[in-house]
Amino acid sequence: MPAAQHIERDQDLAMSSDELLQAQLELYHHGLAFVKSLALKAATDLRIPDTIHRRGGAATLSELASDTGIHPTKRSNLRRVMRVLTTTGVFSIVQGKGSNDHAGDGAAYYKLTRVSRLLVERSPHNLSPMVGTIVNTLCWTSLLKMPEWFTQGQEGESAQSHSLVQLANGCTFWDTTKVDGGLFNDGMAADSRIAMKVLLKEHGGAFGEVKSSLVDIGGNHGATASAVARAFPHLKCTVLDLAHVVAAAPASDILTFVAGNMFEYVPPADAVLLKWILHDWKHEDCVKIMRRCKEAIPAKEAGGKVIIIDMVVGYPVTQPNDSIEAQVLLDIYMMGSDGMEREENVWSLIFSEAGFSDYKITPTNGIRSIIEVYP
Ligand SMILES: C[S@@+](CC[C@H](N)C(=O)[O-])C[C@H]1O[C@@H](n2cnc3c(N)ncnc32)[C@H](O)[C@@H]1O
Structure with a gap:
């Protein structure tokens, strides 16, 4: 292709600052979509929906951590996973009046949404086995190819x-x-x-x-x-x-x-x-x-x-x-x-x-x- 055409084509790639930042945001958003799947799988495997249900429909981070056997050194990391899952609507979070503790959850309560209600084992609509059927190593190794x-x-x-x-x-x-x-x-x-x-x-x-x-x-x-x-x-x-x-x-x-x-x-x-x-x-x-x-x-x-x-x-x-x-x-x-x-x-x-x-x-x-x- 002649050099002049290259230059003309390259001009098609130009973007304003706003477009550039928006495009970057969208690209990262698509690229990181897999994190949603893996956070969902982690919460399902840790039986977090069951814990919330057993606790009457609302549980603090400390309660989730102690009931699911989270190691004390990982508690703040659990909060980060719960933040992904509340942002994406798998759980909801209700802020209480207590002061924030080290993990930053304060007196916040995590609750089930219609999505996580499908992950409660004793529910007649328990769909948690499907999470493992969809999110698994076989599928990932295959699609990476x-x-x-x-x-x-x-x-x-x-x-x-x-x-x-x-x-x-x-x-x-x-x-x-x-x-x-x-x-x-x-x-x-x-x-x-x-x-x-x-x-x-x-x-x-x-x-x-x-x-x-x-x-x-x-x-x-x-x-x-x-x-x-x-x-x-x-x-x-x-x-x-x-x-x-x-x-x-x-x-x-x-x-x-x-x-x-x-x-x-x-x-x-x-x-x-x-x-x-x-x-x-x-x-x-x-x-x-x-x-x-x-x-x-x-x-x-x-x-x-x-x-x-x-x-x-x-x-x-x-x-x-x-x-x-x-x-x-x-x-x-x-x-x-x-x-x-x-x-x-x-x-x-x-x-x-x-x-x-x-x-x-x-x-x-x-x-x-x-x-x-x-x-
Ligand atoms: C995706 S599953 C669907 C199962 C069920 N119909 C449902 O919706 O829950 C596909 C089913 O087809 C069965 N299957 C695969 N190959 C088959 C074959 N050649 N003859 C009969 N069944 C087969 C599998 O064992 C599996 O149970």
Whole structure:
């Protein structure tokens, strides 16, 4: 490029002092976003939400420190972590009238917010296992490999045939769930308990109209299917999952567990449920799974359908910004293991390639939608 053009381009980089400082602030803010995740993980692992709850909903720093076993030399550091978490809305802080002590907390009380109420172990909405499922070394080591992964590949292979998880850890994501001490399964069960409570209450019709049987594919330990079976006792509910997952599932008198591979066989039923399954897989695999589902259900006129609970990125367009941001962040998390979060046009392509004729999307107030797909 001629020198004059360089100079002209460099002028594009010029900024006023205010712009420069604002840009620097924004860059540091983005770069440090990981600290929020790690502070959340620390507070969850230290069971700070449980301590606040046990103490009647408010606790001082000294109480948090003594109840959670914080070493006396680290107490002021706990305050710093709590400052991040109150600034980001995970906890709230109420200033008391006492004078400030060495740690600077004075008579301040920390309280739960709607976010940290989800992290109290005895809550029926306890979502704390999901924090460990999202914030973990596997995910970090994988995503740190992004620049290397993006520039690797061989002719003829699909862009994602070697996942970030494989590149960073030498094994697949599903291999890691076999040896994580149940962390992943606990996270899934916690998510299902909350999601299904709301979905069945607000959008139960999608399940209520199923004639007499439903099979939950990749149904893990049955948290989702149990909720459906309890809400709609007329449904005979079956859970299909991999053999090692089914072997560790708790006994149930309302569910039938089947060990198997969804790429090979889906047990016949009036409806097939896929909650948080297709986002784990690349396009061609989703088409294969959907074809198996189609073989398992009756025709549309006879009530056959597939019910998918997953994200439809950017749908509806009126979603709040934090919902869209969570969707696109989760998409990158899923990229680590070859999965993806999809826009409506991509879902539509999967359905038509798998031979389905129609679908209906019902958005929820959360980040996921219910997609009913008809043969
Ligand atoms: C992201 S989890 C979703 C679990 C559950 N549906 C939920 O939402 O809580 C994906 C599930 O798919 C299962 N799975 C993975 N590969 C499978 C396969 N080939 N056949 C059947 N299940 C599989 C996993 O064991 C896991 O339980």
